[in-house]
Amino acid sequence: MAQVDQAGKPGPTTTHITISDGALIPDKGEGSFFSAWRISFFGALGLVVLLPVLSPDPYLNILRFLPDGILRTFQVTLISIFFSLIIGLITGLGRISRNVFINRLATVYVEVIRGIPLLVQLFYIYFALGRFLSLDRMVAAILAMSVCYGAYMGEIFRAGIQSIPKGQMEAALALGMSRRQALQLVILPQTMKIILPPIGNEFIALLKDSSLVSIVAVSDLLRRGREYAATTFQYFEAYTMVALIYLVFTLFFSKLVALMEERLDHSGR
Amino acid sequence: MADRIRITNVSKSFRTVEAVRNASLTVQTGQVVLIIGPSGSGKSTLLRCVNRLETATSGEIWIDDQLVTDPKGNIRQIREEVGMVFQNFNLFPHLTALQNIALSPRKVKGIPRAQAEERARVLLTRVGLAEKEDSYPDQLSGGQQQRVAIARALAMDPKVMLFDEPTSALDPEMIKEVLDVMLSLAAEGMTMLVVSHEMGFARAAADLVVFMDQGEIIETGTPEQLFDSPKEERTRRFLKHIL
Numbered sequence A: 001m002a003q004v005d006q007a008g009k010p011g012p013t014t015t016h017i018t019i020s021d022g023a024l025i026p027d028k029g030e031g032s033f034f035s036a037w038r039i040s041f042f043g044a045l046g047l048v049v050l051l052p053v054l055s056p057d058p059y060l061n062i063l064r065f066l067p068d069g070i071l072r073t074f075q076v077t078l079i080s081i082f083f084s085l086i087i088g089l090i091t092g093l094g095r096i097s098r099n100v101f102i103n104r105l106a107t108v109y110v111e112v113i114r115g116i117p118l119l120v121q122l123f124y125i126y127f128a129l130g131r132f133l134s135l136d137r138m139v140a141a142i143l144a145m146s147v148c149y150g151a152y153m154g155e156i157f158r159a160g161i162q163s164i165p166k167g168q169m170e171a172a173l174a175l176g177m178s179r180r181q182a183l184q185l186v187i188l189p190q191t192m193k194i195i196l197p198p199i200g201n202e203f204i205a206l207l208k209d210s211s212l213v214s215i216v217a218v219s220d221l222l223r224r225g226r227e228y229a230a231t232t233f234q235y236f237e238a239y240t241m242v243a244l245i246y247l248v249f250t251l252f253f254s255k256l257v258a259l260m261e262e263r264l265d266h267s268g269r
Numbered sequence B: 001m002a003d004r005i006r007i008t009n010v011s012k013s014f015r016t017v018e019a020v021r022n023a024s025l026t027v028q029t030g031q032v033v034l035i036i037g038p039s040g041s042g043k044s045t046l047l048r049c050v051n052r053l054e055t056a057t058s059g060e061i062w063i064d065d066q067l068v069t070d071p072k073g074n075i076r077q078i079r080e081e082v083g084m085v086f087q088n089f090n091l092f093p094h095l096t097a098l099q100n101i102a103l104s105p106r107k108v109k110g111i112p113r114a115q116a117e118e119r120a121r122v123l124l125t126r127v128g129l130a131e132k133e134d135s136y137p138d139q140l141s142g143g144q145q146q147r148v149a150i151a152r153a154l155a156m157d158p159k160v161m162l163f164d165e166p167t168s169a170l171d172p173e174m175i176k177e178v179l180d181v182m183l184s185l186a187a188e189g190m191t192m193l194v195v196s197h198e199m200g201f202a203r204a205a206a207d208l209v210v211f212m213d214q215g216e217i218i219e220t221g222t223p224e225q226l227f228d229s230p231k232e233e234r235t236r237r238f239l240k241h242i243l
Ligand SMILES: Nc1ncnc2c1ncn2[C@@H]1O[C@H](COP(=O)(O)OP(=O)(O)OP(=O)(O)O)[C@@H](O)[C@H]1O
Pocket: B014, B017, B018, B019, B037, B038, B039, B040, B041, B042, B043, B044, B045, B046
């Protein structure tokens, strides 16, 4: 899924990793006032503000009901991203390891996890494993998200590390560094810059996928919307607000990732 | 004079290609030895076997009393004493010139930062780049980058320097500044093994010139012998090409 391309030399060499099936990232070229991003973002934001103003019942009530869920959604997302980054770094290093056992282990993990839908993994950890170890639903949710996204992060780390020209490792080794030192001091610092945008994309994807945890009764944004709808039977209104709020957040973060990508492109290092 | 590098019957194969075939070569302390030959003749491979960036398939390489080709040997310790300069410089792009030079002394030798940076400044001055210490590689010209790369290798106080076509990625007007640094190194008695086709440098600094073709060392001699009266037909043909 991660594809790597390197721009021409000489001068500042910039390397991108683009994730083809990630979130919608605005194009740099789309600078016009009526860009698709602006229409969607300000449209959604406008509705989130206007609907409660124009029609406080039920929209203001819904808006008052949701913040707990928004907090929970971000809590799940941020904690899961944190652990998936750690798992991803370890997996990425494992994928390039010359130790056959470690290499296979990391590769099998990636293959297995990527082959199972996240929802199934979530069910598996919460309900199936729940028979043996009774996990708190938040813990189960975060575990499932971290383990799943860790595999994708692992591929990003691997692609990032492998996009660094071979000469960098050789120069470091020739100076007497160990492979470990070379990775830590030379390769990974360069990798970080390259993988920041794809990691941003994964963050957005995870933010959206975190809505799956509502199924194991974690009261995230979606779950709160559903709870509201279930008591008031205002399904249309409740889910409209939920959808708009997701949209505002994902579009906002997409823009942030795009800006970050642009800045990294221009800074050259 | 003592032998510094002793290469005996070294071969190196990559799957189907035999890149180096039964090469033997001795470089004495303080000598400058130049390797020439057509593209694909195994020059880089032979050079890279000397610090084990490539592992020789057979044969032995000694640096002083250390056996480089010993699979159980401490290759890192040997590499500390063998500097290498690459065709594409391979500076670390996320570090300034000064940091590039000071990194390895700090992390490999454990020299305190202040001391390593002070030494790095001395080396930068020596390669004529004192005012560039805070520049990142992409802010330097090719010639300047290569001089920083030489300073970076020298920072480990190597007793041998390997150069793999150090000037062939450079614009013509920058070649001299790099060769001048190499000439001064040679004059100070550094032992150097250099893959290059710079005839001027060869005549000015080389004690020996080695001609390789198809993985084999075909002929070895002083620059005068090899360039002016080569013994082998293949050497003659190659020289006609590049002169
Ligand atoms: N890592 C490798 N894997 C497979 N084959 C290789 C590898 N490195 C070199 N070779 C092959 O070994 C042979 C010698 O290559 P080498 O780079 O040593 O030649 P060279 O004399 O340095 O050439 P050039 O002047 O083009 O740099 C070539 O046929 C090359 O294709």
